[in-house]
Amino acid sequence: MDKKEYQEKLEAQIKEWQAEVEKLKAQAQKKSAETKIEYKDRIKELEQRVERQREKLDAMKEAGESKWEDLKKEVEKETNEIKAQLRDIFS
Numbered sequence: 001m002d003k004k005e006y007q008e009k010l011e012a013q014i015k016e017w018q019a020e021v022e023k024l025k026a027q028a029q030k031k032s033a034e035t036k037i038e039y040k041d042r043i044k045e046l047e048q049r050v051e052r053q054r055e056k057l058d059a060m061k062e063a064g065e066s067k068w069e070d071l072k073k074e075v076e077k078e079t080n081e082i083k084a085q086l087r088d089i090f091s
Helices: 003-029 033-062 065-090
Strands: none
Touching (some): 033 065
């Protein structure tokens, strides 16, 4: 996968995560007060992670080849953590 394809894939993944965050926000509104607080904290953390991915995507667009590879490794690590967090929240 070349740089452009990878960036497009990441852009689509970010949009998917943003949709998941919105779904979580809607679900949180239906929960008890205590659970809402827990959801709110977890959603905030997830939003921050997704935003960091957006920032890395923007940096990738400007990066040279060697810096791009470093960013790709960071993105892949964060992607795995976001996916694990989503599995945890939805389980």
